[in-house]
Amino acid sequence: MPIVDRTELQVDKITMSRRQLLASAAVGTAGAAFFGASPAAAQSKSNKDDSFRLTVLGTTDTHGNILNWDYYKDAEYDDTKHNDVGLAKISTLVSAMRAERGRCSTLTLDAGDTIQGTPLAYYYARIDPITGAKAPVHPMAAAMNAIGYDAAALGNHEFNYGLGTLRKFQSQLHHPLLGANALDWNTGKAAFEEFIIKKVRVGDHRGHEHGHRHSGSGEYVKVGIVGLVTPGCAIWDKDNLDGKIKFNGIVEQAKLVIPKVKRAGADIVIVSCHSGADTSSSYGDALPWPENASTLLAQQVPDIDAILVGHAHVEIPQRFVQNTKTGKQVLLSEPLKWGERLTVLDLDLVKQRGRWHVGTASSTVLNANTVPADDKIVSLVAKQHAAVRSYVNGVIGTSTTAMSAATSRYEDTAAIDFINYVQADAVKKALAGSSSAALPVLSIAAPFNADAAIPAGNVTVRDVAGLYIFDNTLAAITFTGAQVKAYLEFSAAYFKQITGTGPFKADDVTNAVTPTAPTGTPDYNYDIMGGSGSSAAESLTYDIDIAQPVGSRIRNLMYGGAAIPADKQFVVAINNYRQSGGGGFPGVTGAPVVYNAQVEIRQLIIDWVTAAKSIDPTVFSRQDWKLVSNGMPITITA
Template sequence: MRLRSCCLTALVSAVLLASCASQPPQATKPQPLPDGLRADVAVLETTDLHSNILSYDYYKQKADPTLGFERTVTLIRKARSQFTNSLLFDAGDTIQGSVLADYQAQVQKIGCDQELAIYKSMDAIGYDGGTIGNHEFNYGLPYLSQVTGTPMNVDGAGQQHCAGPHYPLVLANVNSVRDGKPIFKPWTMIERKVAAFTPDGSQLSVPLKIAIIGFTPPPIMQWDKQNLEGKVTVTGVVEAAQKYLPEIQAQHPDLVIAILHGGMNTSPYTPEMENGGWYLAGVPGIDVLLMGHEHTDFPGPRFANMQDVDDKRGFVRGVPAVMGGFFGKDLGVIRLALVRQQDHWVIDKSKTISQVWPICPPMMVGGKPTISPANCVPADPQVQLVVGKVQQATIDYVNTPIGQTAVRMSTYFADEGDMSALAPVNAAQIDYVQQELPSAHPELARVPVLGSAAAFRTGFGGPDDYTDVLPGPLTLRSAADLYFYPNTLTAVKVDGRGLKAWLEQSAQRFNRIDPNATGEQMLINDKYVGYNFDQIQGGIAYVIDVSKPAGQRIVKLIYHGRPVKPSQTFVVVTNNYRASGGGHFPGLDGNNVVLAAPDGTREILARWLQQHPSLGNQDLPPASWHFARLKTHGPVVFTSASDKQAVAETDGLHNVKQLRDNGDGTAVYSIDLAH
């Protein structure tokens, strides 16, 4: 018995020794990094690429070196060579916005095992993270789930893992109705090794933990109501940040970067705020803010008078921030100076600065900064190799013939009364609803149907950013030029009072003109975007008096020669964006929709053009509005593409005259409101 006990004791000891020997050695606690250690990290940002991968204008079928991700890549490589440490993020509106994007989403739809061309291009250069913009939802949640490689617990979306970008996408403020959980990861942690320097100049390779959290504009529930209603809910950006920052901080990140597809607005905060960047910067725990959506630059003069904003060095309420333009025209760059203090990395704000690097640095011409294609950085050749095949397939597709036109349809003077490019859109919309409405709503069969359209391309992106369909052959490219966005057709029921309010809202496109002023007065209110200047046709006629204050400018409104009565009923055909509240038009919130078509407006337009194979003025509704006659002491002016006065003359605007060429492809014109 004693012998067996001794043997058992020896056996247990041996097992314990073997067990101890098999355990990994205790990890040694990393030595704390010394105070005074410094590291410069370049935080690079793209935003609002809108699938402009190559420097190409699909509508004019020519190279356009002033835009395109392939040129942004050249700047990214430059930044990486200039800065030892760098991180690259994207702030959304990435997968929609070009003909190529529509081709992959709606024509030659990609399979689950295929990666989107824009994501393949971005993977070729390597990103560290990104977020989701409002236009990512335009093609619906099933498509978004597929192309981002993100299974979603929402109606219609698949649960399989498809090919997506090779970098993490984060989104904290959109949740599934089914389970209340975010449809994307709300945040994630990435770890990188960075080069740091001690006060004596010695270099160390040290770990850096970066938390990224993403946000999209809450109004997506209005803008994409037909894709999102009943499937997801949205929270305000501040509320979402406050919800997730405690669990982020529990992981002890060195930096927290907020990636917001939104800009800045200092109006009183609401959870529905479209551009909540100023308020997001004030949430404790956010160290860096990346922005987008507004298609502009920060730092930049647009934000010069905003409270607690440094529009020169790029700080918002003390937080380093950047917004890197749109369409691949710019790269946002924050040179983040970090210093180690009390076992934490701290941002040295005195040595931190934000910049926006343009792909086409402006040149001074006649004392004025001017964009010249000759001064643009070269394209990175790798991007063309990645997307060359789908690019050619897209070009072949949009050149599909659909008819002929004897009418030039352009938007050079759409703000001044030339409706040539809007007339075919309105004609197609009216025709579609007149055919479909009687079966859907027999009680509305005799109600007048009007069409509402806005000029989407009015020079915001430069002198080539205008629709211009020349007389001659029409192709699918022509339809895409005439109708830029992949909206669906929607019809709403309004009364005469609502119709006038709609037109009054649109007339905010103009500044108030003082007839007694002797100097030049700008006609166009640049703060009111062109795509919100709806122009309505279909038997109505109206007059806009720009000498009157906003809200009182529609001084005459008639339907077939008779004044419109406040109680008179109309059906107005528009798009899903406007009908659901986009642009904040009075009375348009989705509740008065009488027809929500499954078809895209562009496709409806293309079919209508095919049904009118020899398009002439006789097929188009006449212009429906003009300015009230107004004698002014000084000139009333506006800007458009240069040398287009003949276009204005041909389209009946005999009161428009080019005053001076700006030397950058644009010119200043005058309009004589007395005639």
């Protein structure tokens, strides 16, 4: 593996002492005991021959964020909690932690979902691809190399652009990309590295620069690092993976791999796991293994000391899970998403009978909004950042009126109607002359991005891209009228059961907890279905009565103003994530597929605007659905 120059920042660039910086960056109370400890106490502990503190730093779900920048707004990133994002800020935290704990006793890991999620990531996958003739280095690879990661796990979104892009990205990294349960389709052997073992020199390493050499043989702790990814990849990127890579369950594969790691000499084992802590599956029973299995991993597989959790986009500063076979407490931590947090795992090791073990463990997360960006990372990607800004700010058309997606999760909006209109139009054109051409076309879209907005006047790439922030491709299936109703009933479980007409706040009505969404149904798993939108005769209309129990909410379902017979045939424009089973919607995976050209929906919308030159919402937008309570319209405030 190539050695990367990990020259550290001069920490005195930070306007506070390292200890003050780290204490102010700590989120919540987890790990607070360490930050209250004196440097002398930590020094005394690390000087003992039979004790040693190993610090593991972790990120996850960075999703193409390097700078604290919102490309859809073309402005510095901010949210209601004033989080900051990006690897440039993570780099500052990592450098400060290495200076505090010692560079040689600190490992840095990532838990996946790196190369998808921002226009920056899209640009180097599709516009100026890293697989092209010029073969630019992916900016995420460049930033991670400069920070000096020791290993990273695959995330499910790593497969979004196909194996060619992923393998090129992998080749550009200076650290291994681990995926123990990603297996070759034919041989069943590991398609990526399963694990690595890092040798960490025992002793006090504070003040050591990267690249120095230790004299003498010394003593080392062998740290096994394993990467695992949610098996949902097989569903969500079926078209990219079928016949190439298959996936075993996380727990099932770990039971095979962890003993191998121990046999290879690992004293301790850390798993970087792209799978949420709270056991659930958005795809229901479409696979025999759960999507989110990190807690099950800790409970059921012995010899794991700590798990860096990813995928769920939640913040877990510190959680302990007891292994049912050994009684051992396994430490879990998840550092939110997008580079907003950095996990710090402190493993205090003790030597017993000549082998190192974890005596005590703790963790916390550090907040990226407490530190400045690392100038080294900012400069490293400045050219790429400028290229992407230029691309996304290119004007491709105009709109007669403004359209906002801000209220799309609870009321019919022109913004979602526009997505459905473009999708249905593409499917109609593709099916012309086929046996399915005479069937009415419906379309589904989810309120992915509440900040999305198309302005009146000039429309840019970033305006349109904001409507569809995922890299899904368009497909089309056939459904009966009964299946359309069942699909809508399933989608309507997104709403909490509420009586009365309000006014209600949106959060009091939306994101209902369900058996498959124990922390609340995400917006992307609420689908809005519409007709082709070109005329009332092609419109789908319905009410969602949220006073009724789940499964009995869709009322007044009509197509073209008439009730829909159960056996009436439709073509439904649908994204590949949903068509492959993502979200567990009924009837989808077994439905006949009549179109699947694997055209990205975001690019389809951009191309539509570029060709049409003008967006006129009066052509496609009307109120086709509404929320009601016992038949009466509901008032919802933001």
